Amino acid sequence: MKNPSHNRDRKGALPAALPALIPFLVITGALELAVRGGLVRAYLVPAPSSVFRAMVESRDELIQAMLTTSASALLGFLLSTVAGIGIAVFLSSSRAIQRAFYPYAVFFQTVPLIAIAPLLVIWFGYGTRTVVASAFVVSIFPVIANTLTGILSTDPALRDLFRLYGASTLVTLFKLRFPAALPQILTGLRVASGLAVIGAIVGEFIGGQGLGSVVDIARTQQRVDKVFAAVLLASVLGLALFGLINLISYVTLRRWHASEQT
Amino acid sequence: MNRRNFVLGAALLTACGKSSQKIRLALNWKPEPEFGPFYAAPYRKYGLDVDILPGGAGTPTVQMVGAGSAEFGIVAADELLVARSRGNDVVALFAVFQNNPQGIMVHASRKLTSIADIFRHPGTVAMQRGLSYARLLEKMYGFDKVKIVPSPNGDVSAFLHDKNFAQQCFIASEPLIAKRLGADVQVFPISDIGFNPYTDVMATSGDVLRSKPEMAKPMVAAAREGLRIYLDDPKPTNLRMQQLNPTMPLDLFTETAEAQRPLIETEETRRNGLGSMTKERWETLIKQLKDLGDIQNAPAGEDCFRSF
């Protein structure tokens, strides 16, 4: 007989983060020494101290850029969550529909963004909309794939049970298949969250603004320190979004799914 | 192979040992007429075994040369100066373009009269904002009336789509493409505002110059001869390049090669040889970049290039 031990987990949050910090500190320290000692050329890989300095110097610009990218990535992610789940529900309705339309969903996975970039700009113009579209295109497929798998993996006995009591397809979808698919859906969202950030940054290379623009311009100016600063912030953004999904997963699954139980 | 031949062969190889080492030349774009001289150059004749590495959007040639992943690279003069100011010891050897082939293209229907005009009227301007000329333009004219967007890197579809769209370009390249697709194009060279860095400069690292001194001179000689060959008859080289870059039709290669001539062969080159550079030009550029704030400590002009 198990008891949810989430209280125990909460207390352990800070010590839990410590192991992850140690490699970071070690690598940063080693890199700093390497650059200062001339082992690594500063114009190829910047000293962490110069990255930090760049962050402080350009903090207004970087903060603004980070907010812009966050908004676009988040919006793109939300759109791909809603659309992805919707498309998966549609695909789950019949074998024939799956066979007819699933290959086109795979298109989202494989299309190289750079190739369709000019099209995106023509359709959505320069600015936020292209960035959001880019984040959407890049992140939607894992949502579709995982949600579909989750919905189709429903226990057949439970489906029989619902049939036995005359539940309609819609009721079965909302009361059985969807909740049962939740762990799988959240897995898909975890993957999609990181991709949404990447998609937003690439979209910003194409459409301007945000951290992507900072990276692009700094690269042209040969300011490696600023490039690294912006890239670091983009990683932080990705981590934050990932952490958000984990939080949602914890809250919704902790009572009943093995993945959130000790 | 009997023993005597083997020894002979080995001796020969050792004799030209140094010059039969693989030399990498990194380009900063796809094979196009601007690199004609390098594809036409008779490297073998000068005892060089050269591997040309085509590039694309964002190929970091100046870093590649600095890091040693290419012995020679094609860079722009302003880019080279910025690199030197960051501690990257790259040295210019040979300049294909005496005059900067960069420009901004607009729709002729707008009836604009100068580069300044572009920034006085509302519209979209696509350019790489981090480049020195862009920052110079911002300083001179201000960007408050226009919307600056990233450069589409050679793609003209956004330009065709919008009459008020202006785009950074290579004078001999994108405008010709846009014209073929039906646009009425007007081009303003960046050199109009007095910014005229040497472009498509073959550069090497200080390391290479010091450790392999016998490499640079024949390389420059080969490039010079290649440029002459290409100017006189670009056709065979264009054919070779077109096979490497099939996205561009052969007749466009011909047209572009013709259009870029006046930027390459000038009074200066007739006097001092193709690809030659002067200290004065470098010092002018250094001053401009220093005023812009793109470089902090100004290097000495003569340190930035070597004449062979």
Added chain:
Amino acid sequence: MGGIASSLQPGGVALDLKNVRRVFDDLVVIDRLDLRVDAGEFLAILGPSGCGKSTLLRMIARLAEPDAGRITFDPDTERFQTAFVFQDAHLLPWRTVLDNAALPLELMGMGREPRYQRAHATLKQVSLLNAESRYPAQLSGGMKMRVSLARALVTEPRLLLLDEPFAALDEITRFRLDNQLRELWRQRAMTVIFVTHSISEAAFLANRAIVLSRRGGHIKLDRWLALPSERNNDLRADPRLGREMKILLEAMEEE
């Protein structure tokens, strides 16, 4: 919903299977089965693995259609008066015990308060009151099965179908649940059809047992068990049980 309100005295249902046939991919699983079950019977269906007994049960539950023949009911049951207990409890893990037990009523549109009341009562009958707010992940196998039973009974079904429900449980729990099931049957006077491959369980629980052949679903034996109607653990040691088990075993072993 009228069906439930009026079934305060459920009387079970009679079934008549005539010439029932079921084929899967060229394999004839059930070949011309005739069976008549009276209202209120406790019938055990015995047979080796793969003999078609689960298929038969699903057809009776109307989860599958026979390829030939007919199954008629008297009175003609609306679906919700048939209940099914599977081999595994198959609870919804994201719902509490109470919510799980109340599920059939929820699917039939009953409001929250009345269905919780009914579920509460049924859980009491299977002795699970203390666990109402727990989640399935926190329950033992036996407790989960009891929730499954409660869920089956919450609609006051006329027909209760069970497909090897206690097979995965330990013996003590099995014996306890056997007793509980028998007791529930006596109280509610419903028709129970219990599929099992345990001869001792079939003999202990049922008042009638049929043995299906290895292939084709033919009835090899159809027997009314000569055992008292009061069944408790004492019966386990009773020689009469052993005698019935021997008869069933022989029928199963002969080919």
